[in-house]
Amino acid sequence: MTCPIPFSVEARHGAARAGVLRAARGEIRTPVFMPVGTQGAIRTLSPLHLASTGSQVILANTYHLHQRPGEDLVEKHGGLHKMMGVDLPILTDSGGFQVFSLKKKRVEEQGVTFSYEVDGRRTFLSPEISMAIQQKLGADIAMVFDECLPHGVDRAYAEDSVGRTTRWELRSKQAHTRPDQSLFGIVQGGFWPDLRRRSIEEICGIGFDGYAIGGLSVGEGHRKMCEVLDYTVGYMPDDHPRYLMGVGRPLDLVEGVARGVDMFDCVIQTRHARSGMFYTTPGRLRVTDRRYRRDMYPVDTSCDCYTCTTFTRAYLHHLFRVGEVLGATLATIHNLHWFAGFMARMRQSIVDGTFEAFRAEVHEAYPEKGSKRSQSKG
Amino acid sequence: MTCPIPFSVEARHGAARAGVLRAARGEIRTPVFMPVGTQGAIRTLSPLHLASTGSQVILANTYHLHQRPGEDLVEKHGGLHKMMGVDLPILTDSGGFQVFSLKKKRVEEQGVTFSYEVDGRRTFLSPEISMAIQQKLGADIAMVFDECLPHGVDRAYAEDSVGRTTRWELRSKQAHTRPDQSLFGIVQGGFWPDLRRRSIEEICGIGFDGYAIGGLSVGEGHRKMCEVLDYTVGYMPDDHPRYLMGVGRPLDLVEGVARGVDMFDCVIQTRHARSGMFYTTPGRLRVTDRRYRRDMYPVDTSCDCYTCTTFTRAYLHHLFRVGEVLGATLATIHNLHWFAGFMARMRQSIVDGTFEAFRAEVHEAYPEKGSKRSQSKG
Numbered sequence: 036m037t038c039p040i041p042f043s044v045e046a047r048h049g050a051a052r053a054g055v056l057r058a059a060r061g062e063i064r065t066p067v068f069m070p071v072g073t074q075g076a077i078r079t080l081s082p083l084h085l086a087s088t089g090s091q092v093i094l095a096n097t098y099h100l101h102q103r104p105g106e107d108l109v110e111k112h113g114g115l116h117k118m119m120g121v122d123l124p125i126l127t128d129s130g131g132f133q134v135f136s137l138k139k140k141r142v143e144e145q146g147v148t149f150s151y152e153v154d155g156r157r158t159f160l161s162p163e164i165s166m167a168i169q170q171k172l173g174a175d176i177a178m179v180f181d182e183c184l185p186h187g188v189d190r191a192y193a194e195d196s197v198g199r200t201t202r203w204e205l206r207s208k209q210a211h212t213r214p215d216q217s218l219f220g221i222v223q224g225g226f227w228p229d230l231r232r233r234s235i236e237e238i239c240g241i242g243f244d245g246y247a248i249g250g251l252s253v254g255e256g257h258r259k260m261c262e263v264l265d266y267t268v269g270y271m272p273d274d275h276p277r278y279l280m281g282v283g284r285p286l287d288l289v290e291g292v293a294r295g296v297d298m299f300d301c302v303i304q305t306r307h308a309r310s311g312m313f314y315t316t317p318g319r320l321r322v323t324d325r326r327y328r329r330d331m332y333p334v335d336t337s338c339d340c341y342t343c344t345t346f347t348r349a350y351l352h353h354l355f356r357v358g359e360v361l362g363a364t365l366a367t368i369h370n371l372h373w374f375a376g377f378m379a380r381m382r383q384s385i386v387d388g389t390f391e392a393f394r395a396e397v398h399e400a401y402p403e404k405g406s407k408r409s410q411s412k413g
Numbered sequence: 414m415t416c417p418i419p420f421s422v423e424a425r426h427g428a429a430r431a432g433v434l435r436a437a438r439g440e441i442r443t444p445v446f447m448p449v450g451t452q453g454a455i456r457t458l459s460p461l462h463l464a465s466t467g468s469q470v471i472l473a474n475t476y477h478l479h480q481r482p483g484e485d486l487v488e489k490h491g492g493l494h495k496m497m498g499v500d501l502p503i504l505t506d507s508g509g510f511q512v513f514s515l516k517k518k519r520v521e522e523q524g525v526t527f528s529y530e531v532d533g534r535r536t537f538l539s540p541e542i543s544m545a546i547q548q549k550l551g552a553d554i555a556m557v558f559d560e561c562l563p564h565g566v567d568r569a570y571a572e573d574s575v576g577r578t579t580r581w582e583l584r585s586k587q588a589h590t591r592p593d594q595s596l597f598g599i600v601q602g603g604f605w606p607d608l609r610r611r612s613i614e615e616i617c618g619i620g621f622d623g624y625a626i627g628g629l630s631v632g633e634g635h636r637k638m639c640e641v642l643d644y645t646v647g648y649m650p651d652d653h654p655r656y657l658m659g660v661g662r663p664l665d666l667v668e669g670v671a672r673g674v675d676m677f678d679c680v681i682q683t684r685h686a687r688s689g690m691f692y693t694t695p696g697r698l699r700v701t702d703r704r705y706r707r708d709m710y711p712v713d714t715s716c717d718c719y720t721c722t723t724f725t726r727a728y729l730h731h732l733f734r735v736g737e738v739l740g741a742t743l744a745t746i747h748n749l750h751w752f753a754g755f756m757a758r759m760r761q762s763i764v765d766g767t768f769e770a771f772r773a774e775v776h777e778a779y780p781e782k783g784s785k786r787s788q789s790k791g
Contacts, residue, residue, distance in 0.1 A: 074731075074732075074735045074737055075728070075731060075732075075737075076732060076737050076739045077739075078737060078738065078739070079738050079739060079742075080739065081462065081719070081739060081742060081743065082723070083461070083462070083719065084459065084461070099735075103731060103734060103735055104706075104727065104728075104730075104731040104734075108706075108707060108727055108731075111707070111709060111727075112709065112725065112727070112728070118724075118725070118727075118728050119728070120723040120724055328482075328486075329486060329489070331489060331490070341459070341461065345460070345498040346496075346498055347490065347496070349482065349486055349489075349490070349496075350453070350482075350490070350496050350497070352482075353452075353453060353481060353482040353486075354452075354453075354454060356481060356482075357452045357453075357477075357481055359452055359453075359454050359456060360456065360457050360738050360741070361454045361455075361456070361457060361458065361459060363738070364457075364459060364742070365459065
């Protein structure tokens with residue numbers, strides 16, 4: 036079967052790659068950051084504004100959409116794109132990450148039983164069910180159903196889990212029949228190099244259209260994340276896209292790319308926006324800070340997003356101060372636009388051979404937490 | 414001094430008029446409904462979406478903007494339009510209505526002292542201060558500072574108040590010096606025909622660019638409102654715009670227009686939107702109702718707004734159900750678009766001589782509360 040979204044690498048700088056995913060709904064130039072629309076919408080953002088941010092692909096959550104409004108209703112719309120009014124490519128996760136972050140659940144070979152957090156309803160998810168849901172949601176890229184290992188499990192559990200994840204991914208592939216939808220595998224293995232290696236071998240043995248690194252962004256910290264990438268990414272197939280799940284801080288992005296990752300998703304861009312935190316090239320800016328009360332500059336003087344070309348910091352400060360939700364919308368527009376531009380500049384630096392200079396700038400503006408305090412800048 | 418916004422009547426049907434206000438920022442075709450942007454923003458709505466609703470002029474609240482962010486900051490931006498990123502004409506109220514709806518206040522000849530509801534700060538407003546604030550806000554139309562009589566005051570107080578309001582309006586006019594800003598007077602007089610008549614004579618004696626009817630929308634009900642209009646509007650100058658403040662239900666709009674009113678403002682369009690209440694030609698539709706859970710139609714099949722041309726009732730139902738604020742934004746877009754279209758159709762019916770048929774339709778779709786229950790329709 037041919038892959039519905041062909042991938043090619045156009046330029047390299049060390050392990051970093053500039054690639055292209057040729058999706059039917061549009062080319063995705065990698066490295067790419069994917070904003071998250073958890074419940075069938077990028078929070079506070081209309082598709083009209085989303086289109087202006089330069090985002091190339093967005094993520095939607097199978098777990099949440101399965102609960103509300105349910106995949107049957109999405110299918111009735113003709114899929115997520117039609118329901119949400121979004122023309123961009125969409126990737127759906129498998130529900131694995133959400134389910135495994137729940138406290139009350141029972142993991143068995145067949146699948147996972149848990150209570151839905153909103154109404155306590157008993158729910159069962161398995162590779163087959165996740166595939167059925169994702170095929171109805173109709174995203175361009177679906178993810179296999181895996182077990183996302185929490186930070187801190189013991190070696191014996193991790194070994195069991197890696198084997199189970201392999202079996203679940205095989206079942207995912209067997210259950211996946213939608214020819215216009217890519218299916219990505221997920222590498223697990225926690226913080227054991229040999230388990231990561233074993234997972235890669237087993238998952239690649241099954242064969243997918245792309246490969247994700249799961250089990251990170253679980254509180255391990257930047258250094259530990261880099262360490263895992265160091266003993267994982269290089270062993271993943273070079274001719275397929277590599278996707279680091281749930282990761283999206285600027286420093287994590289540039290270090291992920293430096294190690295050969297192509298795709299990322301994260302909620303901080305939109306979540307931080309809703310609290311008035313703006314990302315800019317010199318560093319983060321908390322517009323709710325009193326110092327911006329009378330500041331007549333745009334948040335980012337070099338930014339050409341709708342927010343920065345239309346409004347002042349003082350006005351945005353005012354909107355957040357009076358609790359006007361338009362402030363959250365305008366911050367979301369800026370942050371998504373900024374991250375799209377950030378990834379585009381990173382890509383260009385790979386093409387131009389200036390990636391190391393770009394990487395150094397990111398370390399300056401977005402230093403590792405704790406190593407040096409990140410400061411809001413004016 | 415010439416009026417900065419000339420007004421002319423282009424067609425009549427009985428007392429109803431189709432007119433034009435020629436503002437520097439664009440023609441305002443009357444009768445017109447003005448959405449309210451209380452705190453320097455139409456809640457949940459970016460100017461980009463506002464522009465798509467067909468709204469011709471919006472209202473901003475002097476009282477709220479004086480408190481936060483303060484008129485000096487607005488002036489520093491070059492006025493409200495620049496701060497808000499809105500090119501449409503703007504009208505600012507005088508603060509009178511908000512102040513007089515506060516419980517704790519002291520009314521004296523010089524002005525009103527009250528505590529700001531958010532932080533308890535002691536504040537003083539007078540005709541001179543209101544004019545100074547509004548001139549800094551820089552709207553196209555400013556309103557005189559008046560005393561808005563609450564429903565239920567006695568005759569003696571009302572007589573005193575009408576006299577005071579006249580003196581305050583004279584002081585407003587004397588304090589108003591901005592040549593590019595229209596100034597509208599406000600007729601008070603409560604529910605006494607002779608006091609309304611006296612107020613009209615005194616206010617018109619001062620002379621303003623337009624005349625508003627104040628003191629309604631204070632809980633008096635539709636019939637009482639019509640009664641007041643019956644003994645008020647006909648005595649107001651025919652060659653100036655007439656503005657009924659704080660009124661905007663469909664039935665109130667059509668009955669106001671039938672009596673010769675040209676301008677209206679109201680918060681229900683945006684407030685109801687935020688609770689999932691959509692206005693449509695056959696009647697209101699509460700999209701949060703369970704019956705719309707799987708409904709694949711747009712809210713209003715005959716509507717060409719962004720919301721109705723992009724999303725289904727089922728999707729909007731979902732957004733409200735999961736508490737996603739995008740639902741409020743999309744409902745606000747629809748409601749403002751619908752009311753703009755409603756007023757445009759009403760205007761056309763005046764031009765075409767079919768106003769009575771239009772009026773009858775409105776009574777059918779939006780009957781008087783209590784006389785017959787208004788029902789959500791599918």
